[in-house]
Amino acid sequence: MSGIIGCISFSGENVYPSLIEGMYGLQHRGQDSVGLGYYIDGKPEIVHYPGIIGDCSYPVVSTNSGIGFINYAFTEEKKSQESLPKIINDTVVAFDGKCSSDSDVAYAHVSIKPTRLMCSRDTYGIKPLIIGKVDNTWIVCSESCVIDTLGGTIVRDVKPGESIIITKEGMHCSDTVVTSHHLCLFELVYIARPDSHIDEISVYGARIKMGHYLYEEKPTEGDIVVGSPDSGMIAALGYSQASGITYQKALVKNRYITRTFINNDDVQRKQSIKIKLSVIKELITGKRVILVDDSIVRGSTIKRIVKLLKEAGAKEVHIRVSSPPVLFSDNVSIDIPKKEDLLCYGKDLDAIRQEIGCDSVYFLSLQGLKSACGAQKFYTQYFDGKSPFKGENK
Structure with a gap:
């Protein structure tokens, strides 16, 4: 239920203002803490703050690529977990969700370097993830409302099981591995902003x-x-x-x-x-x-x-x-x-x-x-106890 935004420009624009504005657009997805990851002179830096984006005295920087993260922590255990984004092998990484049992993956992932942006969505499509552009800046984020607010153009939703790499040459997509599409139904009930579209479903409608x-x-x-x-x-x-x-x-x-x-x-x-x-x-x-x-x-x-x-x-x-x-x-x-x-x-x-x-x-x-x-399959564990991972009550 957390929120992610990743931005990258291959023509020299500073994406930092879009990153901050986009995080405001995702604040409804969590209020426990916020995180920023970006590159200065080719080197990754991350900062984390408790609370909401409006309370932060975040640094003013110029960068061509970065990730913003809005954290939702239901329990003290989740609150004490490692903050996102984080740096792995000089790559800034963030994800919404977690790995479940039996090696099933149930999260939306975004990672970034100065020369490329990568994103992927779990094979069930439980967590939302969408791609857009604002002028020459590529954006990947949790909800379409962010792209609309920034005055951008929606490219498309990331498909369940799909991995995408965005470079200066364009968007490169992997073969999609769809186990079975199960968008989290609570996104449409409560989590998402009403001006968003998720998997082409109008939240308001x-x-x-x-x-x-x-x-x-x-x-x-x-x-x-x-x-x-x-x-x-x-x-x-x-x-x-x-x-x-x-x-x-x-x-x-x-x-x-x-x-x-x-x-x-x-x-x-x-x-x-x-x-x-x-x-x-x-x-x-x-x-x-x-x-x-x-x-x-x-x-x-x-x-x-x-x-x-x-x-x-x-x-x-x-x-x-x-x-x-x-x-x-x-x-x-x-x-x-x-x-x-x-x-x-x-x-x-x-x-x-x-x-x-x-x-x-x-x-x-x-x-x-x-x-x-829309009568499609959804993730409904909290309502009926049925999980696409197990297919049985828990």
Whole structure:
């Protein structure tokens, strides 16, 4: 779930400004630390900083090639691992993901030298990786939104199992070895920015359809539809479109609080939730509220929102989630180390409803979610316990 950007120019341009701007475009993918790797007079240098890119006093340099890395660390164990990028044999290297058991590879990789940029994607295509150009600068990054923000042109997604080398002569592609395409479904549910396209799937369009399918599966009477900021708001708009129930932005988010799901400190996460959201009471009082969220993992945020809505005078609060319950641990994509950390683990819908404190709760079916995203195969270990590596529950 981390973010990578690699930039290289073969005509003398300084890619460093693009590198920094691109890292801002990937900040939603992690907030634990940032790393930079680049070449000065042909020699590699790396720097690492805790926190987010906007908090860093990073050096101002001129370089024709470099890598930026946004780190997501769910656990203290991950937080203590070696920072990226790193230098291996005078090459700057970074990757999003990890190697799984049985020598299966499950990460997106980018490495760079002054004369070439290399990238590769795991044979299942779990992690996203895309190539673009801004004038004479080649860019490889985790999401297309970065290339768009920099004013560039999308070349194409890196294919599952593909390795690519970019030199001054152009792009050289290996034969693609596709085991079976399994893009991480949580990318489309939560991780990716809505203005991104991943494997030619519009993240925004998929989230709108999630809301449509959610209403079709569980029509519910209500007075207003409200989205949980920020990642639930697009599905909420889709739910409103399908149901005809008015959509209202009744929850106000403090824009200076970063994403609480990816905070690995439980105390800090709960404190952030308290100051993250507030309610526009006149929109809520006496209303039957349909609250749409993208997912429920630990449940801390959704509990807080329901409490806020009830305190604001909501007559009823019905939770509608645009993905299935997260029930299984995962160490490839969203790093859930223990099933016991999950709110939905071992509970039926009524028990979940009672824990959240709402009047009803419903989760979009896995088939409905897949249909909203194009009905292809996806990585879904956290929803159904099925891994493409093993094909069985864990």
